[in-house]
Amino acid sequence: MQKQKLLVNGERLKNELETFADFGRTANNGVTRLALSEEDRLARNYFCSCCEKLGMVVKVDDMGSIYATLPGLEDKPPIVIGSHLDTVKKGGRFDGVLGVLAGLEVVRTLVDHNITPRIPITIVNVTNEEGARFEPSMMASGVLSGKFDKAEMLKKVDRDGTTFESALYASGYAGDIQNRLKEATAFLELHIEQGPILESEGLAIGVVEAVMGMVCYEIEITGESDHAGTTPMLMRKDALFDMNDFIYDIRKKLDQLDSELVYTVGRVNVKPNIHTVIPNKVIFSLEARHKDAKVLTEVERHIADQANVVIQQGNCEVKLTKMWSRDTVWFDEELVQLLEESTKILGYSYKKMISGAGHDAQFINTIAPSVMLFAPSKSGKSHCEEEETSWEECEQGANVLLESVLTLLKD
Amino acid sequence: MQKQKLLVNGERLKNELETFADFGRTANNGVTRLALSEEDRLARNYFCSCCEKLGMVVKVDDMGSIYATLPGLEDKPPIVIGSHLDTVKKGGRFDGVLGVLAGLEVVRTLVDHNITPRIPITIVNVTNEEGARFEPSMMASGVLSGKFDKAEMLKKVDRDGTTFESALYASGYAGDIQNRLKEATAFLELHIEQGPILESEGLAIGVVEAVMGMVCYEIEITGESDHAGTTPMLMRKDALFDMNDFIYDIRKKLDQLDSELVYTVGRVNVKPNIHTVIPNKVIFSLEARHKDAKVLTEVERHIADQANVVIQQGNCEVKLTKMWSRDTVWFDEELVQLLEESTKILGYSYKKMISGAGHDAQFINTIAPSVMLFAPSKSGKSHCEEEETSWEECEQGANVLLESVLTLLKD
Numbered sequence: 001m002q003k004q005k006l007l008v009n010g011e012r013l014k015n016e017l018e019t020f021a022d023f024g025r026t027a028n029n030g031v032t033r034l035a036l037s038e039e040d041r042l043a044r045n046y047f048c049s050c051c052e053k054l055g056m057v058v059k060v061d062d063m064g065s066i067y068a069t070l071p072g073l074e075d076k077p078p079i080v081i082g083s084h085l086d087t088v089k090k091g092g093r094f095d096g097v098l099g100v101l102a103g104l105e106v107v108r109t110l111v112d113h114n115i116t117p118r119i120p121i122t123i124v125n126v127t128n129e130e131g132a133r134f135e136p137s138m139m140a141s142g143v144l145s146g147k148f149d150k151a152e153m154l155k156k157v158d159r160d161g162t163t164f165e166s167a168l169y170a171s172g173y174a175g176d177i178q179n180r181l182k183e184a185t186a187f188l189e190l191h192i193e194q195g196p197i198l199e200s201e202g203l204a205i206g207v208v209e210a211v212m213g214m215v216c217y218e219i220e221i222t223g224e225s226d227h228a229g230t231t232p233m234l235m236r237k238d239a240l241f242d243m244n245d246f247i248y249d250i251r252k253k254l255d256q257l258d259s260e261l262v263y264t265v266g267r268v269n270v271k272p273n274i275h276t277v278i279p280n281k282v283i284f285s286l287e288a289r290h291k292d293a294k295v296l297t298e299v300e301r302h303i304a305d306q307a308n309v310v311i312q313q314g315n316c317e318v319k320l321t322k323m324w325s326r327d328t329v330w331f332d333e334e335l336v337q338l339l340e341e342s343t344k345i346l347g348y349s350y351k352k353m354i355s356g357a358g359h360d361a362q363f364i365n366t367i368a369p370s371v372m373l374f375a376p377s378k379s380g381k382s383h384c385e386e387e388e389t390s391w392e393e394c395e396q397g398a399n400v401l402l403e404s405v406l407t408l409l410k411d
Numbered sequence: 412m413q414k415q416k417l418l419v420n421g422e423r424l425k426n427e428l429e430t431f432a433d434f435g436r437t438a439n440n441g442v443t444r445l446a447l448s449e450e451d452r453l454a455r456n457y458f459c460s461c462c463e464k465l466g467m468v469v470k471v472d473d474m475g476s477i478y479a480t481l482p483g484l485e486d487k488p489p490i491v492i493g494s495h496l497d498t499v500k501k502g503g504r505f506d507g508v509l510g511v512l513a514g515l516e517v518v519r520t521l522v523d524h525n526i527t528p529r530i531p532i533t534i535v536n537v538t539n540e541e542g543a544r545f546e547p548s549m550m551a552s553g554v555l556s557g558k559f560d561k562a563e564m565l566k567k568v569d570r571d572g573t574t575f576e577s578a579l580y581a582s583g584y585a586g587d588i589q590n591r592l593k594e595a596t597a598f599l600e601l602h603i604e605q606g607p608i609l610e611s612e613g614l615a616i617g618v619v620e621a622v623m624g625m626v627c628y629e630i631e632i633t634g635e636s637d638h639a640g641t642t643p644m645l646m647r648k649d650a651l652f653d654m655n656d657f658i659y660d661i662r663k664k665l666d667q668l669d670s671e672l673v674y675t676v677g678r679v680n681v682k683p684n685i686h687t688v689i690p691n692k693v694i695f696s697l698e699a700r701h702k703d704a705k706v707l708t709e710v711e712r713h714i715a716d717q718a719n720v721v722i723q724q725g726n727c728e729v730k731l732t733k734m735w736s737r738d739t740v741w742f743d744e745e746l747v748q749l750l751e752e753s754t755k756i757l758g759y760s761y762k763k764m765i766s767g768a769g770h771d772a773q774f775i776n777t778i779a780p781s782v783m784l785f786a787p788s789k790s791g792k793s794h795c796e797e798e799e800t801s802w803e804e805c806e807q808g809a810n811v812l813l814e815s816v817l818t819l820l821k822d
Contacts, residue, residue: 195641212640216686226791228675229623229700229767230606233666235791240676241662248659251652255644264639265651266686268679275627275677275696275734285686289640323686356640380637380646383688 005346006113008402010395013105017394019046020085020101021093030385031093034158035086035128035139036064036167043085043097044173047125050104054111056123060175063140063150064127064168067179070107072120077183079117079408080368081106081401082124083191084360088132092192092387094394098375099190100125102398106405118409119185126360127173134164141360144180145367184368186335186408189361190397191372192389196380197353204396205350206374207339211362212354213328215296216287217303219246223316225272225280237315240270240279246318247284250306254288257302258295262356263288291328291354328354329362332369335404339373342403348396373400416757417524419813421806424516428805430457431496431512432504441796442504445569446497446539446550447475447578454496454508455584458536461515465522467534471586474551474561475538475579478590481518483531488594490528490819491779492517492812493535494602495771499543503603503798505805509786510601511536513809517816529820530596537771538584545575552771555591556778595779597746597819600772601808602783603800607791608764615807616761617785618750622773623765624739626707627698628714632657634727636683636691648726651681651690657729658695661717665699668713669706673767674699702739702765739765740773743780746815750784753814759807784811 023046024031024039033039044066048058051068058068069078083099103123110117126144131137134156142148154165168174193199198206223237247265254263264287271281288299300322307318336352343350353374361370375397378388434457435443435450444450455477459469462479469479480489494510514534521528537555542548545567553559565576579585604610609617634648658676665674675698682692699710711733718729747763754761764785772781786808789799 193641194638195643196637196646197641197643200646214640225795226607227605227768227793228677228698229625229673229769230604230608230793231673231767231791232606232608232671233673235607235611238675240679241658244655244658244662244676247652247655251655260643262640262642262644264649264687264689265655266639266681266688266690267684268651268681269684270677270679273678273680275675275698277677278675279677287639287686356642357638358640380642382638382641384636 006109006402006406008105008109008395008398010391012108013101013395013398014391016101016104017093017097020097024087026090026385028385030090030387031087032089032091033085033087034089034133035130036171037133040086041171044125047085047100051123054107056107059179060173061179062175062177063143064171064173064175065140066125066173067122067181069120069122070117072117074119076119077185078120078122079405080122080124080181080184080187082126083189084126084129086128086130088130088383090385091383092385094192094387094389095194095382096129098192098389098394098397102190102401105398106402109402121405124181129360133158138358138360138363141363145363147363181364181367187361187364187368187370188401188404189359189372190401191359191374192382192387193374193377194357194380194382195377198374198376199378199380201351202349203351204348204376204393205343205400206353207336207343207350208355208372208374209331209336209352210291210354211329211358212289212291212356213293213296213326214287214289215300215325216285216323218283218285218321218323220281220283220319221246221310221316222281223279226278228276228278231278236278238278239282239316242310242313242316243282243284246306246310249309250302253302254299257298258290261288261290261295263299289356293327329365331361331365331371335369335371338404338407339371339400342400342407345403346399348400373397417520417813417817419516419520419806419809421802423519424512424806424809425802427512427515428504428508431508435498437501437796439796441501441798442498443500443502444496444498445500445544446541447582448544451497452582455536458496458511462534465518467518470590471584472590473586473588474554475582475584475586476551477536477584478533478592480531480533481528483528485530487530488596489531489533490816491533491535491592491595491598493537494600495537495540497539497541499541499794501796502794503796505603505798505800506605506793507540509603509800509805509808513601513812516809517813520813532816535592540771544569549769549771549774552774556774558774592775592778598772598775598779598781599812599815600770600783601812602770602785603793603798604785604788605768605791605793606788609785609787610789610791612762613760614762615759615787615804616754616811617764618747618754618761619766619783619785620742620747620763621702621765622740622769623700623702623767624704624707624737625698625700626711626736627696627734629694629696629732629734630657631692631694631730632721632727633692634690637689639687639689642689647689649689650693650727653721653724653727654693654695657717657721660720661713664713665710668709669701672699672701672706674710700767704738740776742772742776742782746780746782749815749818750782750811753811753818756814757810759811784808
């Protein structure tokens with residue numbers, strides 16, 4: 001006898017997403033809910049009360065991350081589902097919160113059907129994923145995984161000079177180091193894609209195999225400031241024109257490396273930045289992301305080569321600073337397969353993909369087998385008020401989580 | 412019988428240049444003497460006292476420009492020599508002041524030799540040439556020539572909110588509109604080159620035939636801001652890369668137009684200017700200068716063409732704003748010839764050249780036959796503390812002025 005498939009309550013998920021959007025809703029239907037702000041504190045309080053109503057045990061760790069656990073029949077490491085409740089300034093209604101509330105909806109569905117899970121299920125809200133108020137991003141998961149130093153993180157200050165530590169205590173969410181996530185059967189994070197691929201291909205679900213590795217350089221070109229009217233072209237040491245050649249030439253090379261490579265010059269500062277003065281300095285960023293470390297090594301080689309081309313032209317000096325890099329984080333293969341199978345069972349369209357953006361799961365992956373799934377982002381927009389994922393797509397993502405949890409509970 | 416050639420007193424000129432550098436001397440031997448500042452007021456007072464000691468009649472016009480006149484035997488329009496005493500912030504010891512003090516030295520030399528000139532000789536200090544405190548530059552000569560509206564200029568404010576008008580009254584140099592320069596036999600302005608040409612060619616004097624015409628555009632390219640990690644290259648609307656192509660392509664075209672064309676992208680502003688975000692907007696300046704209006708017309712055509720190339724690529728929008736333009740100002744041919752002959756008589760090396768920078772003489776040229784001569788700028792530097800012209804070169808410039816005045820007095 002085949003039972004009717006267990007599905008989440010899409011209407012309830014929608015209502016909770018709208019309720020949470022009220023914790024910091026902006027005039028243009030976005031959300032500003034910076035980490036440990038008053039809006040965040042109210043959202044956390046509401047989240048905790050929802051969990052407690054379900055009979056979950058709520059604990060908070062020393063970085064303020066919240067773990068709400070539905071006890072299981074066996075005393076085994078929990079299945080953890082979650083993401084983050086904080087947003088950037090004028091962010092959207094889905095980034096982060098979807099992963100937390102989908103977890104809540106999965107537990108509610110189990111409770112609705114009087115299912116006591118074989119092993120515990122924990123919903124996690126990881127503190128300060130965005131890094132919008134306190135840099136760096138993925139702060140608490142970074143501390144959890146040993147990537148960041150806790151003492152250093154506590155000293156981080158926001159624009160008003162408030163430290164992370166004092167904001168944490170003021171929020172009432174300074175917990176115990178003993179409550180940190182130590183082990184888990186699986187960590188599952190549903191998140192919006194923050195890119196246009198799923199929408200453009202008409203797909204409902206992205207099964208995320210990895211978070212792309214990246215390199216980011218700061219490139220400083222130094223020439224000489226001279227009068228724009230009186231200096232013949234051949235006697236100039238124009239830092240901006242050398243930057244323009246650098247970017248143009250390296251684009252030609254990078255475009256031939258691999259079609260999946262993405263690279264961006266997002267930040268450019270010109271000095272003195274006066275229309276009648278030849279720029280004596282430009283400082284710009286060049287970051288590149290790809291799953292294959294060899295491709296990123298090639299990118300770095302091209303950056304070094306291009307710097308030498310500029311230097312050998314003899315007009316300007318070039319200083320390269322590798323700001324940071326990260327290796328590609330491959331998620332647990334069995335969990336990737338589990339998500340794929342769950343998606344197939346539900347009949348949703350999907351593709352396996354690599355995340356270009358960073359997420360808490362890439363750090364939690366060092367503690368426990370982890371995986372992510374993506375819901376489509378309308379026009380690929382995120383970190384803005386226009387961020388949009390349809391209610392149906394949110395529901396489908398939560399259903400894949402539920403289906404996967406049910407499979408894990410069977411084992 | 413050939414008399415010994417009359418020459419200026421180089422030592423005295425040097426001493427006065429050093430004296431004036433004390434009115435605002437900076438720690439690094441530069442000068443900050445903004446228009447109508449206390450330093451400017453003290454420099455003006457000292458200048459007037461020097462002129463009065465020589466028996467000159469000092470008058471001030473309604474924009475604060477000072478005219479010191481040595482009476483002549485005939486009541487004819489004066490020979491006017493001068494430039495400006497104001498500097499930019501952390502400017503040099505030569506820009507502007509050299510032209511005024513060379514005039515003073517010419518008159519002193521005449522007085523030393525008991526020469527009463529056939530026609531009057533006026534030394535002028537034109538107010539606010541630099542525009543460093545109150546924009547625009549060449550303010551008083553612009554009003555004099557009818558290019559700028561006086562009432563509008565009086566309302567211009569500095570960074571502290573002080574109006575030009577109140578600064579003018581506070582300085583004690585608010586004079587009478589009747590004292591404005593109305594006609595002159597000739598206007599002669601000695602100035603530093605502010606460029607590297609004379610030094611690089613080992614020449615002592617530049618005889619300036621014209622001030623180059625120019626066009627200046629602001630170019631705004633608008634694309635879309637997306638996540639640098641999640642947006643495939645082919646789905647981007649990257650305003651910065653479109654700017655990169657624009658600048659690259661137009662340089663190829665402009666470099667072929669004419670070797671004397673100079674063009675500069677001096678100002679670039681990128682939004683949102685975050686290394687992990689694809690820029691949705693770049694606003695940059697492109698200015699070009701050339702003596703031939705046809706060449707500048709070609710430049711404008713290329714700017715428009717290049718904008719269309721970007722638009723037709725379909726990723727970004729382009730908005731062109733012509734910020735300003737000026738036609739080439741050709742100086743009086745007879746005066747150019749006079750300077751050339753004076754330089755030859757003195758045995759100085761020279762070349763005829765076109766000024767890429769703007770000067771008061773380009774406006775005064777509309778009132779009276781005008782001409783300029785340049786002294787070399789070490790490494791082409793100006794508007795900075797490193798600005799340097801040797802004492803010998805200053806003296807040679809003053810001697811060319813003296814020789815030219817003597818010739819004009821003979822007529």
